[in-house]
Amino acid sequence: MTASTTGASPVAASPPPRRRGLVRRLATGTPRVIGLLMVVLVIASLAWGVAGVWIAAGHASAASGVVGTNAPLSFEARQMYQSLSDADVTATSAFLAGPDEPLAARTRYQDDIAQAGTDLSDLRAAASSGPAPGASLSAVATGLPVYTGYVAQAQSNDTLGYPLTGGSFMQVASEQMHLVLLPAARNVYTQVNRTLAARSAQASGLPWIAVAVACSVVLGIALLRVQRWLSRRTRRTVNYGLLGATLALLVATVWLLAAFLGVRGDLTRAEAHDLAPAESLAQASIAVQQARSDEVLNLISRSGATSFRGDFNVARKQAGPGAGSLLTSAADAARGTGAATPIAAAGRDATAWYAVSSRAFSLDLQASYAAETKLVIGSGAGSSAARFDQLEKDLSAAIGSGQAAFTAGTHGGSGALTGAAVAFGAAALLMVIGCTWGLSQRLAEYR
Amino acid sequence: MVLASTVTVLGLVAGCAAPGPATGLRAGRLAAARQSPVTLTETGSTLLYPLLKLWASAYHQQHPQVAVSTAGTGSGAGIAAASAGQADLGASDAYLSSGDLVGNPSLLNIPLAISAEQVDYNVPGLSAGIHLKLTGTVLAGIYQGTITTWNAGPIARLNPGVHLPSTRIVPLHRAESSGDTFLFSSYLATGNAAWNTRIGYGTTVNWPAVAGARAETGNSGMVSGCRATRGCVAYIGISYLSQALADGLGEAQLANAAGHFELPTAGTLAAAAASFVSVLPANETISMVNGPAAAGYPIVNYEYAVVSTRQRNAARGDALRAFLHWAVTSGNAGQYLNQVRFQPLPGAARALAVTQIGKIR
Numbered sequence: 001m002t003a004s005t006t007g008a009s010p011v012a013a014s015p016p017p018r019r020r021g022l023v024r025r026l027a028t029g030t031p032r033v034i035g036l037l038m039v040v041l042v043i044a045s046l047a048w049g050v051a052g053v054w055i056a057a058g059h060a061s062a063a064s065g066v067v068g069t070n071a072p073l074s075f076e077a078r079q080m081y082q083s084l085s086d087a088d089v090t091a092t093s094a095f096l097a098g099p100d101e102p103l104a105a106r107t108r109y110q111d112d113i114a115q116a117g118t119d120l121s122d123l124r125a126a127a128s129s130g131p132a133p134g135a136s137l138s139a140v141a142t143g144l145p146v147y148t149g150y151v152a153q154a155q156s157n158d159t160l161g162y163p164l165t166g167g168s169f170m171q172v173a174s175e176q177m178h179l180v181l182l183p184a185a186r187n188v189y190t191q192v193n194r195t196l197a198a199r200s201a202q203a204s205g206l207p208w209i210a211v212a213v214a215c216s217v218v219l220g221i222a223l224l225r226v227q228r229w230l231s232r233r234t235r236r237t238v239n240y241g242l243l244g245a246t247l248a249l250l251v252a253t254v255w256l257l258a259a260f261l262g263v264r265g266d267l268t269r270a271e272a273h274d275l276a277p278a279e280s281l282a283q284a285s286i287a288v289q290q291a292r293s294d295e296v297l298n299l300i301s302r303s304g305a306t307s308f309r310g311d312f313n314v315a316r317k318q319a320g321p322g323a324g325s326l327l328t329s330a331a332d333a334a335r336g337t338g339a340a341t342p343i344a345a346a347g348r349d350a351t352a353w354y355a356v357s358s359r360a361f362s363l364d365l366q367a368s369y370a371a372e373t374k375l376v377i378g379s380g381a382g383s384s385a386a387r388f389d390q391l392e393k394d395l396s397a398a399i400g401s402g403q404a405a406f407t408a409g410t411h412g413g414s415g416a417l418t419g420a421a422v423a424f425g426a427a428a429l430l431m432v433i434g435c436t437w438g439l440s441q442r443l444a445e446y447r
Numbered sequence: 448m449v450l451a452s453t454v455t456v457l458g459l460v461a462g463c464a465a466p467g468p469a470t471g472l473r474a475g476r477l478a479a480a481r482q483s484p485v486t487l488t489e490t491g492s493t494l495l496y497p498l499l500k501l502w503a504s505a506y507h508q509q510h511p512q513v514a515v516s517t518a519g520t521g522s523g524a525g526i527a528a529a530s531a532g533q534a535d536l537g538a539s540d541a542y543l544s545s546g547d548l549v550g551n552p553s554l555l556n557i558p559l560a561i562s563a564e565q566v567d568y569n570v571p572g573l574s575a576g577i578h579l580k581l582t583g584t585v586l587a588g589i590y591q592g593t594i595t596t597w598n599a600g601p602i603a604r605l606n607p608g609v610h611l612p613s614t615r616i617v618p619l620h621r622a623e624s625s626g627d628t629f630l631f632s633s634y635l636a637t638g639n640a641a642w643n644t645r646i647g648y649g650t651t652v653n654w655p656a657v658a659g660a661r662a663e664t665g666n667s668g669m670v671s672g673c674r675a676t677r678g679c680v681a682y683i684g685i686s687y688l689s690q691a692l693a694d695g696l697g698e699a700q701l702a703n704a705a706g707h708f709e710l711p712t713a714g715t716l717a718a719a720a721a722s723f724v725s726v727l728p729a730n731e732t733i734s735m736v737n738g739p740a741a742a743g744y745p746i747v748n749y750e751y752a753v754v755s756t757r758q759r760n761a762a763r764g765d766a767l768r769a770f771l772h773w774a775v776t777s778g779n780a781g782q783y784l785n786q787v788r789f790q791p792l793p794g795a796a797r798a799l800a801v802t803q804i805g806k807i808r
Contacts, residue, residue, distance in 0.1 A: 098643075153726065161704060164633050164648075164734035165723070171545045172728045178549040297545045308546050369647035 030233055031446040037226055038439040042432050045245065048219050049428020053421045055212045056256055060417030062203035063263050067407060070196040071275070073126050075403055077189040078282040080119035080140070084185050085289035086392075087112035088177040091151050092296050093377040093385060095158065095170045102379070113148060120144070123188060133191040139184035147176045171300060178293065186286065193279065204264040209256070216253040220246060223435075234442055241438020245431035252427035256420040263417055270406045277339055278402030280330035281346075284319045285395045287326065288350065291315035292388050295357050298364055299376050309361045316354055321347040330398070339401040346394035353387035360384055483512065485766040490518040491525015491538030492626050493665040494562060494684030495750045498787045499538060502778050506770060513766050519665055523624025523650045529753040530554060535767050537753035540564075540626025540684070541650055542732040553756045557803045558731050558749035559774050561720045561790035563685040563711040564630040565746075567696040569673050570597050572612050578710060580605040582702040583638015583737070583745075589680060590618050590635065591642065592657035597678065615659065619672050619681040622662035624650040626748075627669075630736060631682035634701070634746045637737040670694060685711050686787035705741040712744070716790045719743030724793045731799050749796070750789070756806045768807045775800045 087109050094105035120140055127134045150173035158166035223246045230239050291312045298308035320327035327350065331343045356375065363372035376384045489499055496519030503515035520528075522539035529537030530551050543556045566581060573579070585601045588594035594601055598611040621628045632648035646652055654660065663672040666687045673679040674694040683691055688711070692698065700708035709715045722740040723733055737745045752771060758764035779791040792800060 150728065160739070162738060164637055164736045165738060168542065168732055168734040169728070171542075172730060172732050174545045175548050175730070175732075178545070179552050297549060300545055308550075311550070366653060368653055369649065370645045373644075373647070 031443055034230075034439050034443050034446075038435060038443075041223070041226065041242075041245075041435040041439070044219055044222065045428050045431035045435060048215050048249070049424055049431070051215055052212050052252065052256065052424030052428070055208045056259070056417055056421035056424055058208065059203055059260060059263065060421055062199050063267070063417055066196065066200045066203055066267065069126065070192070070199045071403070071406060073123060073192050074189070074196045075399075076119040076122050077185070077192040078285070078399075080116050080123065081182065081185040081189055081286055082289060083112045083116040083119065084140075084144075084177065084181050085286075085293060087116065088147075088174055088182075089289070089292050089296050091154075092170060092174055092300065095154060095166065096296075096299065096373060096377050098163070109151075113144075116140075116144065123192070133188055136184040136187040136191070140181055140188070143176060143180040143184065147173055147181060150176060167300075174297065174300070178297075189282075189286075200267055204267045209260050212256060213253060216249055220249055220253075223249065230439075230442060234445070236442075239438040239442070241434040241436070241441065243434075243438075245434030245438070248427040248430040248434065252420070252423045255423045256417075259417045259420040275402065275406045277330040277334035277337070277343070278399050278406065280326045280333065281339075281343065281395055281399045281402065284326035284330065284346075285392070285399065287315045287319035288353075288388070288391060288395070291319065291357070292384075295360060295376055295384060298361065299369075299372060309364075312357065312361070316350075319350060321350060334398075334402065337401070337405060339398045339405070342394050342398035342401060346391060346398060349387065349391040349394050353384065353391050356382065356384045356387050483762050484514070485512065485763060486514040486516055487535045487763075487767055487770060488516045488518075488533075489525075489536040489538060490520045490528050490534045491536075491753070492522045492540050492684075492750065493519035493667065494522075494540050494564075494627055494686055495538040495559070496666075497686045498560065498750075498783065498789060501783050501786060502774055505778070505783065506773060509773075510769070513770060515770065519667075521621070521623040521665065522626030522629070526753050529755065532755065532759075535754065535758070535763065536771075539751045539753050540748055541629040542734075542749070542751055543753060548730075551755070554753060555756060555803050555806060556730065556732060556751040556753050557771060557775070557800050558792055558796055559752050559771075559800075560750050560779060560784055560792060561716055561747060562750045563716050563719075563744055563747050563788075564627055564634070564682050565685050565688055565691070565711050566631075566699040566701060567670075567673055567681050567683050567691045568699060569677055569679045569696055570612060571614060571677055572610065573697060574610075577609060578698055578700045579609065580702070580708045581699045583634050583636075583642075586680075587635040587639030587642040589616050590620070590657065590660075591646075591655045592660075595658075614678040617659045617661065617676050617679045618657055619661050619663050619669055619676070619679055620654050621669065622664045626650060627666065627682055627684055628652060630746050630748050633734065633736040637704075638702070670696070686789065688788055701745050703741070703743055703745040704737045704739060707741060709742070709744045711746075711788070713788075713790060715742060715744035716747055719745070719747040720749075720790065720793060720796075724795045727796055727799060729799060729802075731796065731803065749792075754807060756808060758807060761808070764808050768804055771804045771807075772801065775804070 090105055090109045090112060094102065094109065097105070120137065124137050124141065127137055150169050154166040154169035154173060156166075157163070157169060223242055227239055227242045227246070230242070231237055294308045294312040294315065298312075317325065319325060320329075321331070322328060327343065327347050331340065331347065334340050334343055360372050360375045363369075363375065374383070378385065380386065489503075496517060499515070499517045503517050507514055522541055525534070525537035525539050526543065526547060527537070528534035530547060539556070540562065543554055548554055566586065568579065570579070579602070581602070582605065585594060585605065588601060594616065596613050596615055598613045603609075603611055629648060629650045632642075632646070632652045636643040636646075636648045646655065654662075661672060661676070663669045663681075666684045667690070669681045669683045670687050670691050671694075673681040673683075673691070673696055681696075688698065698710065700710050702708050703719075718740045719735055719738055720743075722738050722743060723735050727733055731749065733749070735747045735749070738747070752774070754767060754771070758767060775792055775797050779797070781791075784791060
C-alpha cells in the first residue's frame with residue numbers, strides 16, 4: 001500500500017522480501033553473480049541460436065520454395081491450361097478440315113494431351129503436399145479422359161463416314177473442355193499463383209527478421225554490459241571468451257541481414273521485372289486462347305449468333321495491346337529486359353491476328369461458311385490459324401524469357417539464407433563456449 | 448407466319464400428381480405449386496409446334512392449374528428466347544451449338560420425341576402413288592442451280608420408268624433461322640462434298656442464287672408455297688406430312704448412307720434412331736442425319752426442348768419439370784405422336800432426358 005501511494009520510496013523500489021532473499025542467496029558475492037551470469041548467458045545464447053536458425057531456415061525454405069517449387073508449379077499450371085485449350089482448338093480445327101486432316105494437327109493434339117497429362121501429374125504430386133488445389137485438379141483428372149473419349153468418338157464416326165455424328169461428338173467434346181476442364185485448369189492456375197505470391201511474401205517479409213535482429217541487439221547489449229561489469233569488478237580489461245561470443249553474434253546477425261536483404265532485393269526486383277510481366281503474359285496467353293476458341297466455336301456453331309464476336313472482343317481487349325491491357329502492362333514492366341523484344345512482337349502479331357479474325361466474323365454474318373472455314377483454320381500464311389500460332393510463339397518466348405530471368409535472378413537467395421541459418425547455429429555454439437570459457441576463468445580466480 | 452396458341456383457361460386446383468421428378472419435392476412446396484396457376488411459355492420450332500399444341504391442350508386438361516402458351520416461330524427464335532429468359536421453353540429441331548452452351552452453361556437440350564424432315568414436291572403429271580427417289584447429291588445440285596428441270600438426267604437416272612416432265616424446278620427454302628434448314632442442309636452436306644465445302648450447314652445458310660428460288664416462313668409457309676408453285680421442291684417437317692399430302696404434294700424417298708431409298712415411316716425413323724442409342728452422350732447432343740442404319744430414313748432428329756436449369760422461382764421450376772417429364776413419358780404415347788408422325792424416345796434417351804429434367808430448379 002505504501003509503495004503504491006508514495007511511488008518513489010526506496011522501500012517500494014526494493015524487491016519483495018521473499019524474492020529479495022532468493023536473489024541474495026543466488027547472487028551473494030561476485031563468484032556467485034558470475035556463475036549466475038554464465039548460466040543466463042549460455043541459456044540466452046542457445047535460445048538466440050535456436051530462434052535465429054528457425055527464422056533463417058524459414059526464410060531460406062520460403063525462398064527456395066518460391067524458386068524451386070511454387071514458380072515452376074505456376075508455370076506448369078499455365079502450361080496445362082494452354083495445352084488443354086490448344087488441344088481443343090487443334091482437334092476442332094483438324095476435324096473441320098475434313099478427311100484431309102493434316103498429320104501435324106493430330107500429332108499436335110496428342111502432344112498437347114500428353115503435356116497436359118504430365119503437368120497434371122506434377123501438380124497432383126505437389127497437391128498432396130499442399131501448394132496445388134486438389135478439387136480442381138481432380139476435376140481435370142476426371143474430365144480429361146471424358147474429353148479425349150468424345151474426341152475419339154468424333155474421329156471414329158468421321159472415319160466411318162458419319163461426319164455429322166462425328167461433328168456433334170466434337171461439339172460435345174468442346175463443351176466438356178469449355179465447361180469443365182478449362183474452368184478447373186484456370187482455377188488451378190489462380191490458386192497456384194496465389195500460393196506463389198504468399199510464399200514470396202513469406203520469403204521477403206520483415207517481421208521475423210526484425211525479431212531476430214532485436215534478439216541480437218538485446219543479447220549483444222547484455223554481453224557488453226557483462227563485459228563492462230566484469231572489467232570493473234576484476235580489473236581485467238578484456239574477457240576474450242565474452243568478446244568472442246559478441247563477435248560471433250555480430251557476424252551471424254550481419255550475415256543474416258545481408259542474406260535477407262539480398263534475397264528480398266532479388267525477389268522484389270525479379271518479381272517486378274521478370275515475374276510480373278510473365279504473369280501478365282500468361283494471362284494474355286489465356287485470353288487469346290479464349291479468343292481463338294471463340295473464333296473456332298463460332299465456326300462450328302453456324303447459328304448466326306453474334307455472342308462469339310462479343311466474347312472475342314472482350315478477350316481481345318483484355319489481352320491487348322492497348323491502354324490497360326495485359327500486353328501493354330507486360331511491356332511496361334519488362335522494359336529493358338530480354339522479354340521486351342518478344343512482347344513487342346506479340347503486340348504486333350496480336351493486332352494482325354485480330355484483323356484476320358474480324359474478317360472471319362464478318363464472313364460468318366454473311367453465312368459464307370466456306371470462306372470463313374478457310375480463313376479460320378486454313379494453313380496459309382494469312383490465315384487466322386497461322387497468325388494465332390505466331391502470336392502464341394511470341395508469347396511463349398516472352399514468358400520463357402521472363403521465367404528464365406526470374407529463376408536466374410533468385411536462384412542464389414535461398415543458399416545465402418541457408419548459410420545464415422548455419423552461421424546462427426555455429427555462432428550460438430561459439431557463444432556458449434565463449435561465455436562458459438570466459439566466465440569460468442574469472443570464477444577460477446576466486447578459488 | 449408465326450403460329451401461336453395459348454391455353455388460357457386456368458382452372459382451380461385439381462388433384463394432379465406431377466410425375467417423376469416432383470416426387471422428391473417437399474410436400475409444402477409441392478402443395479403450393481399445385482395451388483398456384485402457372486402459365487409456361489413456349490416458342491420455337493414450327494415442326495414441333497403441332498405436337499406442342501396437342502400436348503398443351505392435353506396437359507391442361509389433366510393439370511388445370513398449368514397452362515402452356517405455344518408459338519411456332521422457328522428453332523433459332525426458340526433457342527434465342529430460351530437463352531434470353533424470354534420463354535420458359537424453346538423448341539428446336541437442332542441441338543444447341545457449343546456457342547449457345549458455352550455462352551449460357553445453364554441451358555439444357557432435352558429430347559422430347561423423334562422427328563424427321565421430308566422432301567416434298569409439286570410435279571405435275573406424276574402418277575398417283577409414285578414417290579420420286581432423290582439423293583443428297585441431286586438435291587444439292589437442285590439447290591445450287593446445276594439441276595434445273597425435273598426430267599434432268601441425274602433425277603431421271605434415279606427414277607427409271609417414271610415419266611418426268613420438263614417443268615423447271617423451283618427450290619423453296621426457309622426465310623428464317625430454322626432447325627429444318629439445319630437438318631436439310633446437313634443432309635446435303637453429307638451427300639455432296641461441294642455443298643459441304645462451299646455452303647455447309649446451319650440454321651441459316653447462304654443459299655446459292657437460283658433462278659425462281661423462294662424463301663418461305665415456317666413449315667406451313669413451305670407447304671402453302673409449294674402447293675402454289677408448279678415444279679417446286681421443299682423440305683418440310685414431318686408433322687406437316689398430312690397437310691402436304693392433302694394439298695397434293697408428292698413425298699420423296701431419300702437415299703440413306705447405305706444407298707437405300709426410304710420414306711419417313713414409323714419403322715424407318717425408329718431404325719435410324721436405334722443405331723445411335725448406345726453412343727448417346729449425357730447431354731443428348733447428337734446428329735442422326737445419314738446414320739448407319741441400312742433401313743433407316745436419312746434425315747432423322749431429336750426434337751429438343753431448350754430450357755434453363757435456373758428458373759425464375761421454384762413454382763415455375765416445378766411446373767416446367769413436371770410438364771417436361773409428362774411430355775417424355777405420357778406425352779410420348781401414340782395418341783399424340785401418331786397425329787404428327789413422330790416416334791417415341793428410345794428408353795435410354797428417355798432415361799437421360801429424365802436425368803436432365805431433374806436438373807431444372
